[in-house]
Amino acid sequence: MADAAIATDQAEALLEVNNIEVIYNHVILVLKGVSLTVPRGGIVALLGANGAGKTTTLKAISNLLNAERGEVTKGNIRFEGERVESLSPNELVRRGCIQVMEGRHCFGHLTVEENLLTGAFTRRDGGAAVKADLELVYSYFPRLKERRNSQAGYTSGGEQQMTAIGRALMSNPKMILLDEPSMGLAPQLVEEIFEIVKQLNEDQGVSILLAEQNTNIALRYAQHGYILESGRVVLDGEGKALRQNEDVKEFYLGVGGEGRRSFRNVKHYKRRKRWLS
Amino acid sequence: MNPEFLYFIETVLNGLMAGVMYSLVALGFALIFKASGIFNFAQGVMALFAALTLVGLQTGQVPFAHLINAIFGTQIHHFGWELPAIIAIVGTLGVMVAFAYLFEGLVLKHLVNQEPIILFMATIGLAYFLEGFGDLMWGANIKAMDVGIPSGGSFWWEDVTRTWAPEDSGYFGMYIDKLDVVAAIVALVLVSALVAFSQYTKFGRALRAVADDHQAALSVGISLRTIWVVVWSIAGFVALVAGIMWGAKSGVQFSLSLIALKALPVLILGGFTSIPGAIVGGLIIGVGEKLAELYIGPLVGGAIENWFAYVVALVFLLFRPQGLFGERIIERV
Numbered sequence: 001m002a003d004a005a006i007a008t009d010q011a012e013a014l015l016e017v018n019n020i021e022v023i024y025n026h027v028i029l030v031l032k033g034v035s036l037t038v039p040r041g042g043i044v045a046l047l048g049a050n051g052a053g054k055t056t057t058l059k060a061i062s063n064l065l066n067a068e069r070g071e072v073t074k075g076n077i078r079f080e081g082e083r084v085e086s087l088s089p090n091e092l093v094r095r096g097c098i099q100v101m102e103g104r105h106c107f108g109h110l111t112v113e114e115n116l117l118t119g120a121f122t123r124r125d126g127g128a129a130v131k132a133d134l135e136l137v138y139s140y141f142p143r144l145k146e147r148r149n150s151q152a153g154y155t156s157g158g159e160q161q162m163t164a165i166g167r168a169l170m171s172n173p174k175m176i177l178l179d180e181p182s183m184g185l186a187p188q189l190v191e192e193i194f195e196i197v198k199q200l201n202e203d204q205g206v207s208i209l210l211a212e213q214n215t216n217i218a219l220r221y222a223q224h225g226y227i228l229e230s231g232r233v234v235l236d237g238e239g240k241a242l243r244q245n246e247d248v249k250e251f252y253l254g255v256g257g258e259g260r261r262s263f264r265n266v267k268h269y270k271r272r273k274r275w276l277s
Numbered sequence: 278m279n280p281e282f283l284y285f286i287e288t289v290l291n292g293l294m295a296g297v298m299y300s301l302v303a304l305g306f307a308l309i310f311k312a313s314g315i316f317n318f319a320q321g322v323m324a325l326f327a328a329l330t331l332v333g334l335q336t337g338q339v340p341f342a343h344l345i346n347a348i349f350g351t352q353i354h355h356f357g358w359e360l361p362a363i364i365a366i367v368g369t370l371g372v373m374v375a376f377a378y379l380f381e382g383l384v385l386k387h388l389v390n391q392e393p394i395i396l397f398m399a400t401i402g403l404a405y406f407l408e409g410f411g412d413l414m415w416g417a418n419i420k421a422m423d424v425g426i427p428s429g430g431s432f433w434w435e436d437v438t439r440t441w442a443p444e445d446s447g448y449f450g451m452y453i454d455k456l457d458v459v460a461a462i463v464a465l466v467l468v469s470a471l472v473a474f475s476q477y478t479k480f481g482r483a484l485r486a487v488a489d490d491h492q493a494a495l496s497v498g499i500s501l502r503t504i505w506v507v508v509w510s511i512a513g514f515v516a517l518v519a520g521i522m523w524g525a526k527s528g529v530q531f532s533l534s535l536i537a538l539k540a541l542p543v544l545i546l547g548g549f550t551s552i553p554g555a556i557v558g559g560l561i562i563g564v565g566e567k568l569a570e571l572y573i574g575p576l577v578g579g580a581i582e583n584w585f586a587y588v589v590a591l592v593f594l595l596f597r598p599q600g601l602f603g604e605r606i607i608e609r610v
Contacts, residue, residue, distance in 0.1 A: 067390060067495055093498025105493035107486045118486045121479065122498035167497055 013078075014040040014175055014207050015061065015097070020075035022053075022060050022231075024068070030056045032231040033075070036209075038175065043201055043208040045218040045239065047252060048228035054211035055102055057228070058177045061209070062099035063089045079175070094122040096174035102211075103183060104160040106167075108153025112144055115152045115163050119170030130170070137166040140196055158189040165193070169200070175207040182214045190214065194221050215252035219243045227252070278441045280448040287438075287451040288567045294457030296563020297464045298526070301519040302540040303547065303555040304467070305512045311488045311550040312508040315396045319404035321537025323373075323513060326411045328520030328529045330372050332422055333415040335365035340414045362424040366517070373513030381506045389501070408534065417531075422524035428456040460522045467518055468556055471511070475552070480507055488550070542590035548603025557601060562586045 015038040022031040031053050038044045046054050059065045060072050063084070072085050079097050087095075098119075107115050116137055120130045138145040141162045147155055152163055161181055168176050178197065182190040198221055200206050212218035219225055219239045227235040227248065235248070242248050302324065309317040317323075333340065337356040346352060360368070384399055435450035442448035475481035487494040487504050495501060523533055539562075547558025569585045593600065 062496065064492070064496055067492060069390060088500065089495050090498040090500040098498065099496045101493060101496050105490050105496070107489040107493060109489050110482070110485055114482055114485075117479075118482055118494070118499065119497050121483055171498060 012040050013037045014042075014080060015209065016078040017057070017061065018075050018077070020057075020060055020077060021073050022056055022065065022070055023073050024070040030070070030231055031060065034228065034231070034233055035075075036226050036233065036236070038207050038209050039224075040174075041201070041205050041207055042224065043198070043210065043222045045215075045222035045225040046209065046211045046228060047213075047215050047218060047225055049213070051230070052228040053231045054228055055179055056231075058099055058179050058209065058211055060085075062097065062177055063087060063092055064099060064101075090122055093171050093173075096172070097177070098168045098171050098173045098175075099177040100164045100168045100179060100181070102179040104157070104164045106152040106155075106160045106163050108151065110152055111149050112152050112155060112159070112163050113148040116144070116166050116170050119167035120172075122171060125172075129172075133170055133172060137169050140169075140200065141166055157184050158186070158193070161185060161189075161193055162196075165197070169204075169206075173206060175209065178208055178210045180211055180213065182212060182217065190217060197221070215248065216243075219248075280442045280446045283438065283442055283448060283451065285571075287453075288571050289564055290451065290453060291457070292564035292567035293560055294454065294461060294563070295567065296560035297457070297461045297556075298519075298522060298559075299536075299539050299543045299562055300556045300559025301460070301464055301467075301515070301522055302536050303543040303559055304464075304471070304552065305515040305519065306537075306540055306544055307547075307549060307552055307555045308471070308515065309508055309512045310544075311552075312484050313396075313487070313491075313505060314393050315400060316393075316549075317512065318397065318400040318537075319407055320512065320516060320540070321534040322404045322407045322411075323376075323516035324520040324523065324536065325529070325531070325534040326376075326407050326520075327369055327373055327513065327517035328422060328524035328533060329411045329415045329420070331365050331369040331424070331517070331521065332420045332524070332529050334368045335360050335362060335424070336420075338415060343416065344413060366424070366521075369517055370514060373517055374510045377506050377509035377513050380509060381502060385505055386502060404534075408531070419528055419530040422521065422529050424521060424525065426456055426459050426521075426525050428454060428525065431455050431458070454526075456522070456526055460526075463518060463522065464556065467515065468552060471515075471552055474511075480504075484508060539586065542586035544600070545590040546593050546600055548600025551600065551602035554600055554602030562589065565589060 017034060017036045019033045019035050020031055021029065021033055023029050034053065034057055036044065036046070036057075046057060048054050056065070056070065059068070059070070061077055065071060076083055077085050079092070079095065084092055084095070084097075107118065110118070113134070116134060117130070120133070123130060143159060144162055144166055147159060152160060155163065165176070165178070165181070181193055181197070185193070194217055197208060201208055210218055210222060219242055222239045225236065225239050225242045226233050227242070235242070235245070237245070243253070302320065305320040305323070306317060309315055309320070337358040337360065339345070339353050339356060342354050380403065384403070385396075388396055388399060430452045434453050437450070439448060439450035475484060483494065483499045484504055484507065486497075486499060487501060491501060519536070520533065523536055527533070543555060543558040543562050546561055547554030547556070566582045566585050570579070570582045574581045
């Protein structure tokens with residue numbers, strides 16, 4: 001059944017990751033064959049615990065791995081049908097795939113507006129278009145407009161997350177790789193940010209690949225979800241179906257069904273996706 | 278006015294001028310350090326190399342003349358032309374940009390993600406390489422630099438200030454070197470241009486972004502390699518300006534590269550990451566040196582000027598390690 005789903009997605013897939021393996025420092029195997037597909041205009045969630053390989057997957061796609069001495073040793077990544085594993089990050093941004101890094105990573109000494117403008121670095125379509133997009137970002141994040149002249153380092157966590165997302169938007173992307181947007185934010189704020197992301201997805205047609213630990217909220221917004229465990233995809237399915245899944249409930253949502261269950265039953269997921277290799 | 282007081286003013290003025298010269302060197306350091314966290318040991322040698330190239334181009338020397346003559350047994354030394362100063366300066370700038378490009382491609386590119394200390398070592402290597410390369414290219418003899426900057430004491434200023442003191446006090450007026458005044462103006466223009474560049478242009482913004490967080494800069498599509506070429510080109514340009522000023526003041530020779538050592542206390546005082554800091558630090562060191570020499574010097578037998586700056590720097594390291602204008606680290610979660 002999963003087979004069929006992937007096959008139908010392939011026609012309109014914006015991003016395809018095929019069975020990639022990632023090794024850090026030539027020895028540390030972090031991803032052991034991860035495959036996923038993001039359809040054009042979709043929101044896809046990548047879930048899993050700490051160290052499962054979510055961030056590594058995103059960095060493998062955006063090619064930020066090289067800067068951390070990691071490399072994709074097997075498999076391939078296609079963006080709009082073209083192989084992109086060997087492109088530089090800036091070339092990938094130019095093609096429309098940009099990452100919002102975990103922990104926001106705003107430029108602390110630059111003002112909020114300057115932060116946003118750095119996102120337009122790769123653009124070649126003139127100042128007017130950039131200016132229009134700046135206004136667009138401000139319309140999604142009115143709070144940033146109020147704080148446009150403050151140094152980003154002195155703004156709140158929520159504002160920094162908005163700045164980081166806005167900065168990515170300024171590159172006029174087709175796809176945003178969003179790494180842990182909920183990190184360190186109040187639940188209310190997380191909700192607000194996800195709401196805006198959803199709006200962006202609907203109005204601008206930006207596809208989103210979302211890495212999250214907060215499974216609950218991620219699955220409410222994502223159409224499709226992949227669950228990662230120690231470098232492998234162990235389960236995937238539609239957002240709604242995953243939320244109903246007993247094991248996901250038990251281990252990721254923390255709302256287990258009937259009494260306590262044994263971990264033994266979970267093991268079969270580890271075996272399931274082998275056919276992909 | 279009391280001649281004593283006039284003498285004090287003269288010392289301060291001269292100190293400021295000397296300070297500007299230090300600042301010119303410190304600027305190059307600050308630029309590279311800010312953008313890439315590399316302490317560029319080779320900045321002084323770059324100034325020397327730029328000055329050598331400028332003189333060489335201007336006087337129509339054949340580069341690598343000795344090498345060519347030794348290999349082919351020829352006897353060429355000069356092309357036989359003299360270039361106008363401005364063309365030679367533009368040519369030298371081209372050489373410095375080419376140098377930045379090569380250094381990035383041959384060295385820096387392979388050292389991405391390495392520890393800062395390793396990059397620092399690379400710049401030490403660069404310093405010694407460039408020193409030898411400059412000699413090989415243009416010869417090791419001492420050269421005079423003449424790009425048309427006026428030099429020597431200003432008689433006009435001497436006449437003006439003489440009238441400030443009482444007639445019979447035997448005061449002869451203040452001495453100010455015209456070259457120093459030109460250097461001060463050049464430094465002012467240079468700093469304004471650099472600040473404008475980093476505040477209001479796309480590349481300037483990208484440069485500051487890289488300085489803040491180079492991972493994030495990568496993630497938004499700023500190419501570190503491009504930025505590095507830009508930064509080293511600018512540092513080469515600043516080295517050229519410093520080389521011109523110092524070369525015109527004291528001749529183009531090996532000791533020119535040692536001015537880098539004078540830039541160290543300036544940087545510690547002003548902060549390694551600040552362009553205005555490099556200027557203000559230079560001025561403070563310059564004035565402090567001269568005043569110390571004048572007032573404390575006689576008490577300890579003179580020659581304070583040589584070490585005063587380093588003591589000031591040491592005191593600063595103890596009490597304000599980030600310098601006067603160093604960027605405060607913004608800590609916020």
